[in-house]
Amino acid sequence: MAVEESKNIPENIPIEIDDIQCEEDNFQDKVSSIIYPDIRRKKKSISYYRPYASPTNRIVMKCGKYNIIKENIPEKTSRYFRDLGNTILSIRWRWILISICLANGIAYLIFTFIWMAMVLWEESYMDLKTEGPCINGTGSFAGYLILVVDTMTTIGTGSITPTDCQNGWIMMTLLALTSVAIEGALVSAVFVKMSRPNTKDCIRQFSKKAVICIRDGDYCVIFRVKDLNGKYWARTSIKAVLIRRKNLKEGDSLPYYFENLKLENTGLLIWPQEVVHRIDKNSPFWKMSKLDMSVLRSVYRFEVMIILEGDSLTTGHPSQSQTSYTNKEILWGHRFSPCVEYDELEQKYIVNKKMFNETVKYEIPECSARELYLAARNESAIARSEDR
Structure with a gap:
């Protein structure tokens, strides 16, 4: 009967590789159970559905993402920076969080070194007895860093306080504007990305x-x-x-x-x-x-x-x-x-x-x-x- 049925099958029919692999796996399982009946088979690990995986050459994956790679794009890097808003929203969560940490960390270090350079310049070229220092309560790198972090996060300066010198209020204004720019750009991107529908949904x-x-x-x-x-x-x-x-x-x-x-x-x-x-x-x-x-x-x-x-x-x-x-x-x-x-x-x-x-x-x-x-x-x- 099997020979007669095989005659009715048309020739040159392409067979999928996935079907052959499944048949081979089932055959090996049956053979192993016959040869080694006393040996318990190991339980197969549960294969959870991966939304980004695709077994066939499909254009749209099951999760909705396009299986497309764009190549030979002129000025590819500059285009990402020109449309920075969509670039931030299209990247993954890990890169958004890393960008927030890097932006704040770089800003903290830059303004800390600016404070230190300004204090050194005052000590060298200004008369501190008549005008007084721009910062009271610290003279170390850690103190200047704490001042920058407290100012940009609006926590409060505490015992480390700037005075009313000209360089001091200019620095405080720049710190406030930089903090608003970073928080307004990156944190708002986080809220917008959170409001978008989830991939699993x-x-x-x-x-x-x-x-x-x-x-x-x-x-x-x-x-x-x-x-x-x-x-x-x-x-x-x-x-x-x-x-x-x-x-x-x-x-x-x-x-x-x-x-x-x-x-x-x-x-x-x-x-x-x-x-x-x-x-x-x-x-x-x-x-x-x-x-x-x-x-x-x-x-x-x-x-x-x-x-x-x-x-x-x-x-x-x-x-x-x-x-x-x-x-x-x-x-x-x-x-x-x-x-x-x-x-x-x-x-x-x-x-x-x-x-x-x-x-x-x-x-x-x-x-x-x-x-x-x-x-x-x-x-x-x-x-x-x-x-x-």
Whole structure:
């Protein structure tokens, strides 16, 4: 039987490396359990989902980040400094915190050395008996550093106090202005970055898989979206973009062609909603069958990018999250399990988060939507002829 089934498989079908690796791992596990039955197998470490990792050559990662590297950019460094605001907001948290520490530390050291140089100049060229020193209570590096830190952080100078000399009040003014500039630039960047949606939240907004099933007699591509924190409830907008190779009439081909998918209107995101793309004659999935999507996925490789936009009801700030689904992540003949039910005792609707990504098998034909449409039309034509 195995030999007969292998004859029906078309030749020159590309096989994914990940599938081969999974089969080899399963085979090795079975062999080791047979040869060494008394030896307990070590428990595999739990592999947590890494949002920045991507096993395939996808354009948009599951966390929403673009898998793109820009090279040969003219004046790349100068452009970062010209748009310093976006540069600070786009870097990671560790670099923002390091920048705050470095900016304050460098400012402390610079003004400390300026105070020391000014005191040495006074001792050399001024008569301290008549005019008096600019700083009272210290004469060491640590004392000048404490004075600078106390002034820039507005703690208070304590026993180390500047006098009313001209150089003293000029230095105090420069210290205050520098402190306001550093705190206003970097600390405000921290608050703005904290108000932005978290990367993990972006991952949890969408279901891990998308499904293809029949709804109201038509093939539909369905995925789930949720927003339990109310970040996208106001002016919610959901877009889907198909990224695929397109062959032109002139014989050329576009390796990455972006095409918008038509989505049905969704309700409020008060609980998880199913977003539906109906496969009709105008859909790019019209001629795609299960074989094209699963077995021949390297030939008919595509990627569906999902973009969720909306405003928060709490802060009013706009938010945007995005993810993508590849051939592997679109299940043919599945549908989502219900995750919302009504509790008669509590008289409230209950949202089961564990069922958000759960799917069940749903028997549908393996042919394309076009083939199903032609078959149904032929059957209707035959039925009409028989009635006549």
